[in-house]
Amino acid sequence: DAGVIQSPRHEVTEMGQEVTLRCKPISGHNSLFWYRQTMMRGLELLIYFNNNVPIDDSGMPEDRFSAKMPNASFSTLKIQPSEPRDSAVYFCASRPTGEGNSPLHFGNGTRLTVT
């Protein structure tokens, strides 16, 4: 089991550019989560999917952020246009759907720096 795979590990971009973060969940895990971690705000849930369908996107900060899950093995988080305050570590995590006692499995994150 390769675990949750995120790419890229690091992204440095200029303000105004589009940024796309990618995630491959663990095979068989039908719930996928996107988190953002900063020193100021800690760990924030942005959005999560069950069976490729977005269930709760109330944590998405604004319209510049969008997330998709076109199939069970791939998800993207897009920021367009990016701003310096979007600088953070973005984590993807997955777990089996409907199993509340099963843990989340996290990827190693994408460290985003917007200059």
Place this chain on the structure above:
Amino acid sequence: GNSVTQMEGPVTLSEEAFLTINCTYTATGYPSLFWYVQYPGEGLQLLLKATKADDKGSNKGFEATYRKETTSFHLEKGSVQVSDSAVYFCALSENFGNEKLTFGTGTRLTIIP
């Protein structure tokens, strides 16, 4: 709604000291409880869990007991090592329906030799 309150950090201890990181929760039902650990440059990883009252989760010398009467899940270790330096997160999850985990704010632990 659900919430998790954990001990503010940072916490600094000497090697071989006893560790307690407090965690209390509020939940509408009977959730599962988790402790996650985050090492520098990595994602969170499960440290231990407990799924019902009076269960004790344990791993790598760490323990936590699910106390329904005090709504607590305190993390303990009898003798910490430098390699335990990390950020620790307490979390809860409802057992049915809602898929979300609710996390605490994290406690940074530093162990000095």
